[in-house]
Amino acid sequence: MELLKGACVVGQSGGPTSVINASVLGVVQAAMQSEAITQVLGALNGISGILEDRLIDFGQEDPEELEQLRYTPSSALGSCRYKLADPDVDDTDYRRILEVFRKYNVRYFFYNGGNDSMDTCNKVSAYLTQVGYECRVIGVPKTIDNDLVGTDHCPGYGSAAKFIATTCAELRQDSQVYTTPTVNIVEIMGRHAGWLAGVASLASVVGQGPDLIYLPERDFSMEEFLEDVDATLKAKGFCVVAASEGIHYADGSFINEVEAAAADGFGHVQLGGLGVYLADVVKKRLGCKARGIELSLLQRCAAHIAAQTDIDESYAAGRAAVETAVSGVSGVMIGFERIHSDGEYRCVPVAVDLKAVANAEKKVPTEWINARGNQVTQEFIDYALPLIQGDTEQQTLSSLPRYAKLKKVPATEK
């Protein structure tokens, strides 16, 4: 097969993770080593940066500084939440993308994001094929939510999981300090899937797991919750609860719907305040001390406790994207397949059809949640524990994290 020669563009979209830049580094380093790729460009703020011709030239960066991307949290290229229109309705954006791609002779497009970004990838890929412009489009997944289909898990999830499990272990220690009955309710991200709330259970490996865990995959009952908190308090004198922000009643309404006013660019409801709300209910109904603790953005940026396994896999996904594209494949996302050969954890990159991934959402299997709906099972722990292994080798300066500082030199057409 003849090599498709041209520039590549890599962009990032959606909510960041602690390891999202490891994937960009994987793309950039593999692309720089590839004979096919003539220029390695980055799109600032994802697809918006392509539409606005805000591209940078990775060739101008210092290789040592680039290497720091491996341990730098939060989209170094900037992100966006821009949703492309249906090209049959309005193809303005697509024509502009084609124009910019032609300008720089972009023949490879790597997009690093979650569900919505895979939808963007899929649409761009379909459009370019339709108009006969040869360009290989590959999705590089990232999402702490771990809700993409077609992959064992998503880059970014393991590091968020490690932060959550460690924090829950620490909070359980703190919850036992006083003799006064204390309830600590940890609010964890996850709109529709309980992958993040579920990993609180990993702390049970060191005897520090939450007493109760609530996932959005199961309808929430306030009365059962209060019964379970009360029973735990009576048995132990304290109670640690991990709850997904997305838990809801049987009718689909969120527990703290009042708080859920703002909406982001994709029409997602911005949740928050659930922990404080539940703590308030516990205080009033059970008459004990209760506190809501929202882990908030720390879940997606606490790179100081990233899992080295996750960093390595995120990097590998970026490299695999380039190798897959150069080998002639397009319209796929790089996923992971878990190999169950010798009991040891091992995942290998695989190519998954973007059409199967775009806009689909993977939930926690219901059989991984106990009958009462207040804990996950051993299957969940067995699934997630390998993903948090290994300590990050992040560099520090005066014991503080040192991040990559890119020059971001604007690209020029060759």
Add this chain to the structure above:
Amino acid sequence: MELLKGACVVGQSGGPTSVINASVLGVVQAAMQSEAITQVLGALNGISGILEDRLIDFGQEDPEELEQLRYTPSSALGSCRYKLADPDVDDTDYRRILEVFRKYNVRYFFYNGGNDSMDTCNKVSAYLTQVGYECRVIGVPKTIDNDLVGTDHCPGYGSAAKFIATTCAELRQDSQVYTTPTVNIVEIMGRHAGWLAGVASLASVVGQGPDLIYLPERDFSMEEFLEDVDATLKAKGFCVVAASEGIHYADGSFINEVEAAAADGFGHVQLGGLGVYLADVVKKRLGCKARGIELSLLQRCAAHIAAQTDIDESYAAGRAAVETAVSGVSGVMIGFERIHSDGEYRCVPVAVDLKAVANAEKKVPTEWINARGNQVTQEFIDYALPLIQGDTEQQTLSSLPRYAKLKKVPATEK
């Protein structure tokens, strides 16, 4: 001088820290090595455990498991917020303490806590002296608040500081991801002193410091705050704010007084919700995206990112307490004196009169806050930076923290 022979009791009180058990380990290991100390006891839940004769025998613990206390957060002996009465008004508790001390022949009492605990120490010491019972009483400081007088800083502060500074660095990364103007307001503990909010500035050492920092040592002006956030947004497109939970208007009222309903055992107002409140004001007045992030209990229990300097000093304070007591001194707290000899940071333990420490509160010097009251100065950074150095050597199991599990065998009189 003849050795005072007898048992020792160590107890913990007040809010925990990530390294509070390192001090207990220092006491226990030094006491076990001392010729004077015949039995090493621990009081469960501080002074309450003495009043209720709930003492444990450290001699029954496995030495290797004890060693894990060095890296285990949150008072392993349990804490209390019990306030002793004025002995001139009601000496019931003091007579009971004397009775329990006599039962076990306790001649050394080490109390590990903050301001209120030093007050307890001081009262117990004065009472025992008054009734002629020879017992050496030493305070071992701990408080993330860093508000004890008579010491350069407090054990526990450095580790909380490292968590706060690192988290602020990470949140600054996250705040720059989108092109939409974003304000992230980090709510940091500290009722009356801004030591914790101030350390957010350490992130500036790696170019990641908050744009604005507000301490309770200066009256807060909502209008100036909004002006400063607006100016930062215009200049940078984002704004990271670190605010102490205790900031207040010129008339002394807290910014989110409505939220400050509950009160703890010492009559302290329980604060919280300031970040969310300020974010709401910013959203409404400046019309931008804003989020309040409360670091909550993580500040006092995130042992995975404890500073090894802090761990070592906390341990040293425990050992120094025993050595000081055995040498014949009583009624003191172990403080730290910073030696400014060669530009290198060095602190040595010193004995400080408990009467000077009890109930006093050390605030951030006003000259360490800038004129506008929205940043700390280089002096603050120079003071705090040495305290966060060194990475913890905490043991892990499957990449999760492994804590000391004590047997807590009830003590018997020898």
